[in-house]
Amino acid sequence: MIKRTILWVQPGFQKRMILFWTLQALVVTFLTYAITIGWTVYSTNPTLAGYIRVFVRPALLVSAAVGFLISCLAGLIYSHRIAGPVYRFKNVIDSVLAGNAPEIIVLRRYDELKDLGESLNKLLQHFAPARKNNP
Numbered sequence: 001m002i003k004r005t006i007l008w009v010q011p012g013f014q015k016r017m018i019l020f021w022t023l024q025a026l027v028v029t030f031l032t033y034a035i036t037i038g039w040t041v042y043s044t045n046p047t048l049a050g051y052i053r054v055f056v057r058p059a060l061l062v063s064a065a066v067g068f069l070i071s072c073l074a075g076l077i078y079s080h081r082i083a084g085p086v087y088r089f090k091n092v093i094d095s096v097l098a099g100n101a102p103e104i105i106v107l108r109r110y111d112e113l114k115d116l117g118e119s120l121n122k123l124l125q126h127f128a129p130a131r132k133n134n135p
Contacts, residue, residue, distance in 0.1 A: 010083040017082075018075035025071035029064040036060060085113040089120060102128050 008014060037057065085107050096102050102124035105117045 010087055014076065014079040014083050017079040018072055021075035022068060022071050025067055029067050033060045033064060081110060082112045084108070085111050085117060089117065096124060
């Protein structure tokens with residue numbers, strides 16, 4: 001198994017992916033917050049409004065902050081599983097275009113895009129003998 005130690009393999013892509021996941025989590029959290037508070041305030045008696053202000057609202061805000069952090073970490077980890085293979089594919093293709101012999105693309109156990117890596121390996125192996133005969 002290959003271990004990649006750099007977290008930001010393709011920073012632009014990874015940051016966009018994390019931003020997308022985070023915005024999605026924020027929208028869902030905000031809607032959950034608004035529906036919960038709205039439903040509780042409008043469907044209960046006024047004596048519960050103080051309870052909601054003191055207990056429910058802070059609990060929802062804390063859970064939103066925790067959800068935000070978890071979403072950022074999940075986005076970083078998952079984007080790493082996609083960006084790493086894309087980075088590897090690009091390096092191998094650039095190397096072959098520069099005239100070097102094709103390398104076998106080996107991905108980590110939990111990386112995504114393994115089927116694309118296998119197809120790219122087959123393609124490079126298919127054209128490798130033709131490159132040797134026709135410089």
